[in-house]
Amino acid sequence: MWKTTTVILVITIGIAFLFRSNPVTEIPNLPETFWGPEKNKGASKEIRPFVINISKSVIDDLNERLAKRRELVEPLEDAAWTYGISSTYLKDILEYWQTKYNWSQRQALLNKYPQYVTNVQGLDIHFYHVKPHIPPERKNIKVLPLLISHGWPGSVVEFQKILPILTTPRPDKDFVFEVIAPSLPGYGFSQAAVRPGMGPAQISVVFKNLMLRLGFKKFYVQGGDWGSAISAHLAALFPDNVFGGHLNMCMGIMSKSNLFWRLLGAFIPSLVVESEHYSKMYPLGSHLSYILEESGYMHLQATKPDTIGTAVAASPAGLAGYILEKFSTWTNKEYKSRADGGLLEKFTLDELLDNIMLYWVTNSLTTSVRLYSENFSAKHYKTKIDELQINVPMACAVFPHELFYQPESLLHDKYTNLIQFNHLSRGGHFAAFEEPALLADDVFEFVSKVEDIKKKTSNKDMPNAGKKIKKPIKI
Numbered sequence: 255m256w257k258t259t260t261v262i263l264v265i266t267i268g269i270a271f272l273f274r275s276n277p278v279t280e281i282p283n284l285p286e287t288f289w290g291p292e293k294n295k296g297a298s299k300e301i302r303p304f305v306i307n308i309s310k311s312v313i314d315d316l317n318e319r320l321a322k323r324r325e326l327v328e329p330l331e332d333a334a335w336t337y338g339i340s341s342t343y344l345k346d347i348l349e350y351w352q353t354k355y356n357w358s359q360r361q362a363l364l365n366k367y368p369q370y371v372t373n374v375q376g377l378d379i380h381f382y383h384v385k386p387h388i389p390p391e392r393k394n395i396k397v398l399p400l401l402i403s404h405g406w407p408g409s410v411v412e413f414q415k416i417l418p419i420l421t422t423p424r425p426d427k428d429f430v431f432e433v434i435a436p437s438l439p440g441y442g443f444s445q446a447a448v449r450p451g452m453g454p455a456q457i458s459v460v461f462k463n464l465m466l467r468l469g470f471k472k473f474y475v476q477g478g479d480w481g482s483a484i485s486a487h488l489a490a491l492f493p494d495n496v497f498g499g500h501l502n503m504c505m506g507i508m509s510k511s512n513l514f515w516r517l518l519g520a521f522i523p524s525l526v527v528e529s530e531h532y533s534k535m536y537p538l539g540s541h542l543s544y545i546l547e548e549s550g551y552m553h554l555q556a557t558k559p560d561t562i563g564t565a566v567a568a569s570p571a572g573l574a575g576y577i578l579e580k581f582s583t584w585t586n587k588e589y590k591s592r593a594d595g596g597l598l599e600k601f602t603l604d605e606l607l608d609n610i611m612l613y614w615v616t617n618s619l620t621t622s623v624r625l626y627s628e629n630f631s632a633k634h635y636k637t638k639i640d641e642l643q644i645n646v647p648m649a650c651a652v653f654p655h656e657l658f659y660q661p662e663s664l665l666h667d668k669y670t671n672l673i674q675f676n677h678l679s680r681g682g683h684f685a686a687f688e689e690p691a692l693l694a695d696d697v698f699e700f701v702s703k704v705e706d707i708k709k710k711t712s713n714k715d716m717p718n719a720g721k722k723i724k725k726p727i728k729i
C-alpha cells in the first residue's frame with residue numbers, strides 16, 4: 255500500500271517538474287495607445303472638476319420606460335432565483351425604481367466626494383479624488399496615494415462607503431490614504447475606447463498615466479474583480495510606480511502546473527489547501543459544475559459583447575435583471591434559493607439602483623462588457639501578460655463567498671513577494687460594497703507592513719529587507 259502511494263507520489267512530483275510554470279519575468283513595454291476618437295486629438299490635459307448632473311429629459315425618459323414596461327413572464331413555481339433573476343422580485347424592484355427611488359437625492363449623495371475628469375490617451379477619465387481630513391494634532395501623519403479600481407458589473411458606486419474610512423486617520427497608524435477611484439474606461443462617466451484592444455493591461459497603462467498626471471510618481475493599488483486584474487498589471491508592469499498592491503480577488507497564473515496541482519489536490523488536498531478551506535476548491539466535480547453554471551455570462555460577453563449589450567441595455571428591466579442577478583449570486587451563492595435573492599442582506603435597494611443608474615444614464619453596459627472580449631482575445635493571450643511575475647509587495651484578501659478560490663500555495667509563482675494572505679470573516683465578491691470596514695482594515699494592515707519594510711530597506715544595514723518575506727514554494 256505504502257509502496258504504491260510512494261510510487262504514485264514520486265511520479266506525480268516528477269510530472270509536476272515537467273509541468274512547472276515558467277513565469278514571465280521580462281516586463282513588456284506596452285504602447286501608450288491613443289484610444290479616443292479623432293476629435294479628442296489635442297484634448298487639453300487639464301484636470302476638470304466634475305459633478306454628476308443628469309438632465310431632466312434622461313430621467314423623464316427612464317420614468318416613462320419604467321411606467322410603460324412590458325409585463326414580465328411569471329417565474330416557475332418555487333424557482334426563486336435558480337433560473338436567473340426572479341421576475342416576481344424584479345417586478346417589486348422596478349416598482350420601487352419608478353415610484354420611490356429619488357434620483358436627485360441619490361445624485362446629491364454621489365456628488366458628496368470631489369470628482370474630476372481628465373483626458374488620458376484620448377479618453378476622458380472620470381475619478382473621485384478624496385483627500386484625508388487631518389486634525390491639527392496629527393499634522394505629521396503620512397498621506398499615501400491609493401488607487402482603487404472597481405470591476406463588472408460594479409462602478410464607483412461600490413466605493414461610496416469605503417472612501418471615508420480609507421481617508422480617516424487611525425490612532426494606531428502613522429499614515430492615511432488619499433484615494434483616487436476612477437471609473438474604468440467604458441464604465442459610467444469614463445469614455446470608452448473607440449478601437450479594439452483595450453484590455454485590463456491597457457487600462458493599467460491609462461491609470462498609471464492618470465496617477466502621473468495627478469503628480470503621484472509612486473502609489474498603492476487596490477482592487478477586486480477587473481480592478482484586481484488592473485491592479486495586478488499595474489504592479490507587474492510598473493514596479494517603479496507601485497509601492498504595493500492589495501487585491502480582493504487574487505488570480506494565480508493559469509499554467510499547466512497550477513492545473514496539475516489543482517487536480518492532484520483532488521486526491522491529496524493537503525498538498526494544495528488547508529483542510530479548513532477544502533470545500534472552497536473540492537470536490538472538483540461540484541466545483542466545475544458550479545463554475546459552468548455561473549459563468550455563461552462570461553462566455554457571451556467574451557465573444558459577442560455587442561449582442562448581449564444591446565439586449566441588456568434596451569430596457570431598464572433588462573439592465574436591472576441582468577445586473578442584480580450578479581449582486582445576489584456573487585454575494586452568496588446560496589442566495590439564489592431565496593425568493594428575495596438575499597439582495598437586501600448587504601445592500602439597500604437605493605445603492606443597488608445607484609449602480610444600475612450609472613450604467614443606464616451613460617448607456618455603458620455594452621462598452622463595459624467589451625472588456626471580457628479584450629481580455630479573452632487570442633491577441634491578449636499571446637502577450638502572456640497574465641503570466642508576468644509581480645515582485646512588489648502584494649496582499650490577497652480572501653472573502654469567504656468570493657467566486658472561486660485560489661489557495662496561497664498556487665499564488666507564489668506569480669506573486670513572489672506575497673506578504674499578506676488573509677481569510678476574512680464575512681463577505682463575498684463585492685467586498686468594498688458589502689464589507690467596507692473589513693476591507694479597509696485589511697488594506698491598512700498590509701500598507702503598515704509595506705511601510706515598515708520601506709523604513710527597514712532605507713536603513714543600509716538591511717539591504718535585502720523587503721525583497722522576499724516569505725520563501726515562494728518552488729515546484
Ligand SMILES: *[C@@H]1O[C@H](CO)[C@@H](O)[C@H](O)[C@H]1NC(C)=O
Nearest residue numbers: 305306307308309361362365
Ligand atoms: C445641474 O444643471 C442644472 C442646469 O444647468 C443646474 O440648474 C443645476 O444646479 C445643476 N445641478 C447640480 C447638482 O450641479
Ligand SMILES: *[C@@H]1O[C@H](CO)[C@@H](O)[C@H](O)[C@H]1NC(C)=O
Nearest residue numbers: 354355356357358359360362
Ligand atoms: C426628491 O428629493 C428631493 C431632494 O431631497 C426633493 O426636493 C423632492 O421633493 C423629492 N422628490 C420626490 C418625488 O419625492
Ligand SMILES: *[C@@H]1O[C@H](CO)[C@@H](O)[C@H](O)[C@H]1NC(C)=O
Nearest residue numbers: 483505508629630634635640
Ligand atoms: C484574462 O485572460 C487571461 C488569459 O489570457 C486569463 O488567464 C485571466 O484569468 C483573465 N482575467 C480575468 C480577470 O478573467
